[in-house]
Amino acid sequence: MIPFFDISSENAKYLDFFSSELKKFIAEGDYILGNHVEKFESEFAEFCGTSYCLGTSNGLDSLRLIFEAYKKIGLLQIGDEILVPANTFIASILAVVQSGLVPVFVEPKINSFNMSYEDAKDKCSFKTKACLIVHMYGQLADTDLFKKLSEENDLILIEDSAQAHGASKNKKKAGSFGDASAFSFYPTKNIGALGDAGAITSNNAELINCIESLRNYGSQSKYNYSYLGFNMRLDSLQALFLSKKLKDYPTNILSRQRIASFYCSNVRNEKIKLPEYPNNMSHVFHLFVVKVENRNHFIDYLEKNGVGSHIHYPIPPHKQKSFLKYNHLNLPLTENNHNKVVSIPLYPSLNDLQLKKIVDVLNCY
Ligand SMILES: Cc1ncc(COP(=O)(O)O)c(C=O)c1O
Structure with missing residues (x-):
């Protein structure tokens, strides 16, 4: 896994x-x-x-x-x-x-x-x-x-x-x-x-x-x-x-950006919407978040094929019990994001074999 x-x-x-x-x-x-x-x-x-x-x-x-x-x-x-x-x-x-x-x-921007x-x-x-x-x-x-x-x-x-x-x-x-x-x-x-x-x-x-x-x-x-x-x-x-960690951080950013561009160049699957971002330093890829229609099905598939994933975040703040006062708000773009987002692995210690496997699993979905 x-x-x-x-x-x-x-x-x-x-x-x-x-x-x-x-x-x-x-x-x-x-x-x-x-x-x-x-x-x-x-x-x-x-x-x-x-x-x-x-x-x-x-x-x-x-x-x-x-x-x-x-x-x-x-x-x-x-x-x-x-x-x-x-x-x-x-x-x-x-x-x-x-x-x-x-x-x-x-609301967020469309496709963002x-x-x-x-x-x-x-x-x-x-x-x-x-x-x-x-x-x-x-x-x-x-x-x-x-x-x-x-x-x-x-x-x-x-x-x-x-x-x-x-x-x-x-x-x-x-x-x-x-x-x-x-x-x-x-x-x-x-x-x-x-x-x-x-x-x-x-x-x-x-x-x-x-x-x-x-x-x-x-x-x-x-x-x-x-x-x-x-x-x-x-x-x-x-x-x-x-x-100590701050000293190494510039290299960490470069690894994250390299992995993100590897995903963007190699994942080709209409069912998986990749993030859109300008090709510069303005994204440090804390998370690599894709969007899919049938999220539970996709997550099960990843799990069965040995790829961990996570949801950031499943329920938007205005729909949380703790924010009852705001539950009535209608924020369709936000809700759409929260219904479809899945984060896939992205961290510097991922090796090339692992990355290739992740891409293969995503392309075969
Ligand atoms: C966007 C955002 N704001 C604030 C926080 C809160 O940070 P912390 O968990 O250190 O309280 C987090 C982190 O979890 C976050 O992702």
């Missing part, structure tokens, strides 16, 4: 490094924030091309901290409307709702998994104060168009870059297009930690100061608390591991 993802083989090459670093780490006792976190923050800010980066506990908390900080510095208020893609992972919407803001669900500029423009009103773009599956959203929409309507532009570390356009990377951006280093992400971890990037010093305080109980100096804050810090041990 070719597994959908093989996390232990992806991390196996770091075993020696991590074992020896762990011994030093225990001896040093620098366990909360401190040097490892600061080092990773400055490396990740440089990687993204932003002035600042703050490590956080995970991707959802990164988004929560961004919204909370915008409320604290007076640029958002409870009840403000936020444009969000309906076609996303639930965390993007949860962060908006948990911050007391109102999500306005925007990313948010439609036209639908966003139509749904933008005097109550809209921010736009959250999600770079779905690793592909940059239409950053120029959403920047224009934000400038014309005085909106804060926030990126959810949880799936798109390093995706770039004209050398500008995910995390540097908006006013602030959230990242996740969940273990299966392109840069994955050994547990939960996240980050925020921005060029806004005031926002970053506020987030720095909010992530650490609202403290601005030891035992002085200006805000009702949280404990949403990046774990130091994860920071150490992430620094």
